[in-house]
Amino acid sequence: MLRRPSHRQRDELRTLASRQAAVAEIGRLALASDDLDALLRDTVQAARSELRTDYASVLELTSDGRSLHVRATAGFPDDMLGGVLRADAEELSRIALDRDEPLAIGDFSAEPDFEPSAVQRELGVTSALVAPIGVPGRHFGVLGVYARDPRPYEADDVNFVRALASTIGLAAERSHHAGRVRDSEARFRELADTTPALMWMTDPDAHVTFVNEGWLRFTGRTRDEELGDTFGLSAHPDDRAELLTRWRQAFRRREELRFEYRLMHAPTGTHRWVLEVGTPRFADGEFAGYVGTTTDIHERRSMEEALRESEAGFRDLADSAPVMIWTTDTRGLVTFVNEGWMRFTGTTLAEELGSSWALGVHPEDVEQMLDSWHASLDMREVWEYEYRLMSHSGEYRWIVDRGVPRYEGGSFVGYVGAAVDIHERILMQQQLREVYEIEHTIAETLQRSLLPERLPEIEGLRLVPRYLPAGQAIGGDWYDALERMDGRVALIVGDVVGHGLRAAATMGQLRNAFRAYGLIESSPAEVMARVNRLVMSGEDAMATVLYLVLDRETGEVTYSAAGHPPPLLLAPDGVRFLEGGRSMPIGAADPAVFREASGVVPPGSTLLLYTDGLVERRNVPLENSLAALAEAASEAEDDLEKLCDRLLAAVLPQLNPSDDVALLAVRPSAVSADALRLSLPAEPESLALLRRRLERFLHAAGADELESYEIMLTVCEAAGNAIEHAYGPGDASFDVEAALVAGELVASVRDSGHWRDRRGEHRGRGIKIIMGLMDDVNIESQNGGTLVTMRRRLAHARAA
């Protein structure tokens, strides 16, 4: 038979599909290009044409928050673009930003509390819908559409504008952040080339991608010779093997590398002692390679060696050396500082001798530095400490100070030390850390804003989600649940391949795509196919997804697993995985075949949907971890929260997963046969949902098929009256209650309007049905509303 949805349905679907396509296209542009202005231009055009309004604009909040900069317009006079508006004059935008919620005004003339701004009034704006862009604390601005005629903006319209706003919010964050990274890289290179220190960078494959001028002067090689797989090339042959071992070890663990070795010094043709310090760096939340500095410590090493030979020779050597040298006696009192030290500090020898350790040390560093020094001195161990020391110009500069205990004829005679200026290196590390922290915060915020704050309340279903992020990397795991118009519930758990901002942004788009197609398509395989097509036509992304549709009444499930581990069913008679429906991951190929499988969830069961972070362990075969999960879940647990906690504790003992973990526990609740209580929006669209819920309740209450139908029809007729007489399109709602009292079904519908007299035969028929199908009907006016109470004795009670 031909499937022909109703006009209204068709229009709604067409609108939904067209808007979804518009959001997807904006999302694709946001990921594909860095051109924020072009993206904003396309966004306002899409908003204006999809909502058929006269005007649309993006206003960017200036950094002081007091003004709004007109970044993109559609329909507005050309000269508005680039202008600046006072934020307090744009009341609507300001309130939307304050509330962090979209704000719709259907008709300014009917709203005593809101007024259009002067600009809007001039253009004849009568209705408006504005949505904040970005997250609170970092709002980018507002996206708004404005029309000259009144508009009853509906939930779908608000959601559409919200989706556009959230997409461009991500793009604005990304653009801002890309700018910061670019700036900081440029600053880094500039700084690196003007510093006398030796610096280098690698990519995540350990290939050298940058060395500074200082490095090239030192090694006498060209940049071309140094780039690539060249690590350790200029090290002394005796030191190279150990350098490489230490480097690989640090690299594998993403740890700091710190190693002293001899490096070829081209100007003198000799090897000089250097200290190599390499620090892992991150971009976009992902490991991006190492940045390193190489410090010449040859003098210090020579000093230490010279001292072993003769004190006098040492002092001569020390004074001519371009580094800072000192010695102490056995109590740690300073007995000598060289010329280099005094040149740096601008102090005199008299000031420096004796108990001068705190002299010139930065107040924030002095206490810990002294603790560290005394601890080493007590143990006669090598001492090394990085701290800020005041230079002769009055500026604090970072130095690394190192002291080695010395012995004469086997007895301890004090320390010899050397300090090196490492100010540039420290500044650079701080800057990189700062950039990394910014990126991390953005990615984290992004992911939090994309995950559902809380899952929708779905009648007859208990849902408990858990999300565990993996350490520092931001993943793309998500979970979701939505109620379809046929009364079934779609449950989704997915995992975007990769980490960082990009994965989080892709996750947001996929989540929206599943929400949209999940409403339209009833077959899980078809939903997968459509999302796959969307992904394949756009960005380069891949995800594994488990999509499952559950019929709460029958317990029937249909599901498809795109490269995703199978859901676990905790049934009263045992624990098993729902196998089948295995398909390729989303984004792997097009066209792709998506399979689906069906099964039945017996009453009293729990379903567990999860991402592979829960079961994937290094060196553990997947079957073993799946078996461990099933084993942990086999012990019955009434409390769903506790069940989740117990499973996570059993499968992830340290609760510190190496990959993100999303877990969604779903338990269809036994239908209450005692009472049903509902509050629904007073619109015709509520009726289908009301029928589903009544059916469930009546079935549980023991009504037979005919009784069920007739009672459901009666209550819906009463609800239909309530909907027709509800005030306005705003917040009006109506309440339905049904209960089984001593074999008698008692249902009531309460609204806030007055039932008018019969309007034509049509309404008269509604009343006829209500009166004819129930044993007893009572209609009364109450507190400005109408309450209709209906009773009917059920057959099984009559028989009893």
Next chain:
Amino acid sequence: VTAPAEIAVERHGGTLVAHVTGEVDMTNASYVRDQLLDSVPNDALGLVIDLNECRYLDSAGIEVIFDLARRLRRRRQDLRIVVPPGSPLTRVLELTEVATAAPIHETVDSAVAG
């Protein structure tokens, strides 16, 4: 959320038979009416609405039947309804006296035969 209804029309000689599947309520009643009305050409003898597969029909749906009967009568065309014995719809159709506007048959064949 709009009630889902599907309409499939076939011709039995001079009579059109429209099979209505799904649910009819105030969200889709006018669509159902338009579809049914559009499916009847001027030269047809009449229309049979088959409610065998109709799972839900409220007063808005019943109003559609009365409205159609009125419009078809002006075109000198008959409207008949098919409701199988034991259908949950039966009592509702009785209460609202649908038979006064359109005769009710138990099978499509008997409805087409008139």
